[in-house]
Amino acid sequence: MKYFLFALVGIIALLLILLLTAIIRALLIKAKPADKKSAVSFTADEEKLYAEKLSAMVKVPTVSAQRGEPCPERFRQLHAVMKEIFPRIFEAGEITDIDGNLIVKIKGADPSKKPILFMGHQDVVPATDDGAWKYPPFSGEIADGRVHGRGAFDCKSTVFAEWQAVEELLSEGFKPGQDLYLTSSVNEENSGGGAERIVEWFKERGIRLAFVMDEGGAIVNGLLPGMNTWVAAAGVVEKGSAHIRFTAKGKGGHSSTPPKNTPIARLSAFVCEIEKKNPFKKQFTPVVTEMFTRLAPYLSFPLRLLLGNLWLFKPIVGFAMPKFSPMANAFLTTTVVFTMSGGSEAANVIPSEAYVVANIRPAIQQDLDSCLAVLKKIAAKYDIETELIIGNSASGITDSHSAEMKYIEECVNACYPGYCFTPYYMTGGTDCRKYESVSDNCIRLCPMRVHPDQMAAMHGANESISTDAVAEGVKCYKYIIKNYK
Numbered sequence: 001m002k003y004f005l006f007a008l009v010g011i012i013a014l015l016l017i018l019l020l021t022a023i024i025r026a027l028l029i030k031a032k033p034a035d036k037k038s039a040v041s042f043t044a045d046e047e048k049l050y051a052e053k054l055s056a057m058v059k060v061p062t063v064s065a066q067r068g069e070p071c072p073e074r075f076r077q078l079h080a081v082m083k084e085i086f087p088r089i090f091e092a093g094e095i096t097d098i099d100g101n102l103i104v105k106i107k108g109a110d111p112s113k114k115p116i117l118f119m120g121h122q123d124v125v126p127a128t129d130d131g132a133w134k135y136p137p138f139s140g141e142i143a144d145g146r147v148h149g150r151g152a153f154d155c156k157s158t159v160f161a162e163w164q165a166v167e168e169l170l171s172e173g174f175k176p177g178q179d180l181y182l183t184s185s186v187n188e189e190n191s192g193g194g195a196e197r198i199v200e201w202f203k204e205r206g207i208r209l210a211f212v213m214d215e216g217g218a219i220v221n222g223l224l225p226g227m228n229t230w231v232a233a234a235g236v237v238e239k240g241s242a243h244i245r246f247t248a249k250g251k252g253g254h255s256s257t258p259p260k261n262t263p264i265a266r267l268s269a270f271v272c273e274i275e276k277k278n279p280f281k282k283q284f285t286p287v288v289t290e291m292f293t294r295l296a297p298y299l300s301f302p303l304r305l306l307l308g309n310l311w312l313f314k315p316i317v318g319f320a321m322p323k324f325s326p327m328a329n330a331f332l333t334t335t336v337v338f339t340m341s342g343g344s345e346a347a348n349v350i351p352s353e354a355y356v357v358a359n360i361r362p363a364i365q366q367d368l369d370s371c372l373a374v375l376k377k378i379a380a381k382y383d384i385e386t387e388l389i390i391g392n393s394a395s396g397i398t399d400s401h402s403a404e405m406k407y408i409e410e411c412v413n414a415c416y417p418g419y420c421f422t423p424y425y426m427t428g429g430t431d432c433r434k435y436e437s438v439s440d441n442c443i444r445l446c447p448m449r450v451h452p453d454q455m456a457a458m459h460g461a462n463e464s465i466s467t468d469a470v471a472e473g474v475k476c477y478k479y480i481i482k483n484y485k
């Protein structure tokens, strides 16, 4: 009994010491307000000019081209607008046009140095003026301190800011130390293969790039619940994505004499099992651990205590966070969501075959094949067939400590002092992963502030971007290009 008491007191004392250490750490890591000004600035005239130029690009309704389609006229119209607003780039740059997918090369002083590349996409998802839009989707309206319209954010703001930065530098007589490329595809939004064709061009010429900067991450607010700080989230990896069809077969027949275990009943039970207990393990991969650790100093105390001390609280965070944040859940595990379904054609006919389709997002720790195996096993319990429609595993991971990543971090910190910078685990996809075969540093970050409502409107109604954020973005790209050695 005595020994038991000793052991109990010992355990309690140890727990108290651990907790106290965690509390002290949480107090010490709290982020301090910025003590320096931004290294860049812009004038009101510049902000106005940029808004007008971006607006001109938004006015061209460049809805995605199809795979293999010769360049549709709408992209030619966009190119004409770009020629007008970026005259120096078209004068100084070597332009390659692969069915509308653009590659611009600006020659640098030293051709033996690895080039750098800034990319984006010219196409947008469709938008109709169905009354949900405050301003018509392709009006490019400049109002309320914003440029409005489809593509204003995704991704013409990125393309515009990259090109405007280069345009200004050329007009100032700047010559890059190494070759500099601007690329943009015409069918990112429907995975139409434009980026692959651009990457082929680089491969054929044996060109390897020091780094590639794309959209994907941005400077966002409210990345995690309880977070009220701007975060420059630089995407270093993308989850995979796959569409899977699950089919259940049965005898069919008239609905007046229904048997048990009809296809829809089995599919429903299967869907409920997956929904209730996600069969994929949660895991703190190094990229997620680093992300949470970097975010921690900017969080309110309770969250800072937890995320700032993952050495102690990983099990609690892994259990609790996914419960109130779908985003946090997606960071830790492969996700499955059922998106389509079908059965018989009539309400009084039992289907002889019914199906559901799921979209899954394989996490880094699990490739597509092993995800499929897990689902197949569960589906088999309900006599359901599993078929992969299309899909891929997660992308490769850019090393967040590479010299190039560190450089981008330094530049963003200089332009946006006091903001949090973190490598970011992307749950969605971009064209950037296609460039993995030509660069070790695929960085998905548009250094531009995007408000939560603007983030939410991406691919929806009332897409917009703030004009001051666009100006900051232009200046930040300029800073990155100008200071790169």
Ligand SMILES: [Zn+2]
Residues within 6 Å of the ligand: 121, 154, 155, 188, 215
């Ligand atoms: Zn996009």
